[in-house]
Amino acid sequence: MLIDIHDLYKIYNEGKESEVRALDGVSLQIDKGEFVAIVGQSGSGKSTLMNVLGCLDIPTYGDYYLNGTDVTALSDKELAHIRNREIGFIFQGYNLIQELDALENVTLPLIYQGVSVWEREDIAMEALAKVGMDSRAHHRPSEMSGGQQQRVAIARAIATHPNIIMADEPTGALDSKTGRHVLEILRDLYRSGTTILLITHDDGIASTAKRVVRLSDGKIIADHPQEVDWE
């Protein structure tokens, strides 16, 4: 079991009139090598779930075991370590650092990992090549299209060879053709054994995943595998 959460709550303004239960008792198990889509309307709690699963946020109550480790008991430093080595994030807004060029952005997680200068440039170039962006290595984000920026963001996510890729609406800001290309990259990663968590509001996008978890009002309302036609 890679991800094991049990009775997880994320409650804002608890006990007040404005109390919001973004996650309301969620339990979920994901195995290594799965391709899971977490689907829900806006406000359903799917992003909150990803933030908690990705150790970007802490749950109010509940247990979270990642690879058998109790994440809720970890220190800030240990969480940084997990984000750095175990998880690769792909965000809707790309979240590249504007002052750095593509290569430097992809190198960043490797720097925090302590990879040596010579090695990390090669690794980063390799990751960029995988998403077809090696020719743009020295361009800044502002000099690239949205699709290109997202591919750089994917290269950054995969450069550290994480066990899990978490993609929050990765195609949300892209046109359908570029979006399909991004999903293609995710499928390739899945084939090579990486666990993929795809967060989306779009059933069409979700149909690319092998398993669909449906969220509404902070609760899981459906969880089922599905047949996919990837040709």
Next chain:
Amino acid sequence: MNLWQAFKMAFKSISMKKTRSFLTMLGIIIGVASVVIMVSVVQGQNRKNMEYFEKMGDNKISVSAYSYYDTNNETSQKLYDYCLSLSNLIAGITPNAEVGNKVIIQYGAKTLAVNDWENMGPNFDWNSMMHVKLGSDQFGVCNNYTLAGGREISYLDIEKTNSVCVLGAGAKEALFGYTDPVGETITLNGQPFLVLGYYEAMELYSDLDNIIVIPYTFNRSMNGNSTINSYVVKAKSAQATVEAMTRLDAFLGGMFPKNDQGYCENGDYQVYSDNSYAQNMKSQSNMQALVLGAIAGISLLVGGIGIMNIMLVTVTERTREIGIRKAIGAERKSIITQFLIEAAVICSIGGLIGIGIGCVGTLIAGKLLLQETSMLPSAFITVGAFLFSVVLGIIFGMYPAIKASGLQPVVALRAE
């Protein structure tokens, strides 16, 4: 992430945001430069004052006394004799007097007018005026002059009222230029005076060099009937100065007893030494340095607060970036380190520029205010101001860095 990486990131961040970095530096630049210039100028002035007093004569006691009823120099003679009796304490004594009437000095075609009150225009340069000093055979010793050539006036010259003189460097140059004046004869109001010797330049204030010393026994003929009532006594040491002053005070106190109201009825006297004056000056200029230093310190502090402001704005501006960095695995330590180094580097560069400007400013201020050709700030001030600016940068860089790194990644990522 190692330190070298943190340095590179900090440099990258600084060079990418040039305007912001420059504005941050500006505070420190102004702060450091003003500290360096202000303190240097005060120190320079201080040094110059002390030099002046040293040349004027350490251990120099000025004694003056006048009796309201004395008409034939009795008081003066008594004082002079008493001073001579202190021979174990003093190195010399000379009247502190000069000719107050008009004197025309001539040598060949050259003429110098002294005290020519009627013909002084409104733009008269007082520093260039000559002074005809009435001195004893110890005039040079008492006033810290060194002979450059020839000899001093002798005791016999004084006894016999010989028409001889010794020239200060300024007078020598004005009358003789670069030729040797010894053995030449100049005239004072038509009366010939043999030049016995001349002094080396004091090179501090020109009026110290613009002198012609003649035996004090010319007082009667040149100054009319006025009496000499002021002397310069040179003590042998700082210790002897104090001792001699005490004795002179006691002696003159006996000559001019005070009444019940604390006033002398038959005259007045004064004993004072440059030593105490110099001491006074020293503590005064220390005070000045302290006040200016405080002002300069405040401007440094203001510069530091400017840095803190910019750093805080930067944190808000860069919260998203910090969120990204945290999301991809930056530890809190890494972010704090990056911000600290950024602040320290900005302050160091600002400090170095400030020192540069401070040095140039000190040079210019030294030239304009103190007439010194190559005045530079002391290493202590320079290093001190530099270290202060870097430490300020680290202190003020710390708070924003801690604030930035303490955010939850998801909170930071949501910031726009």
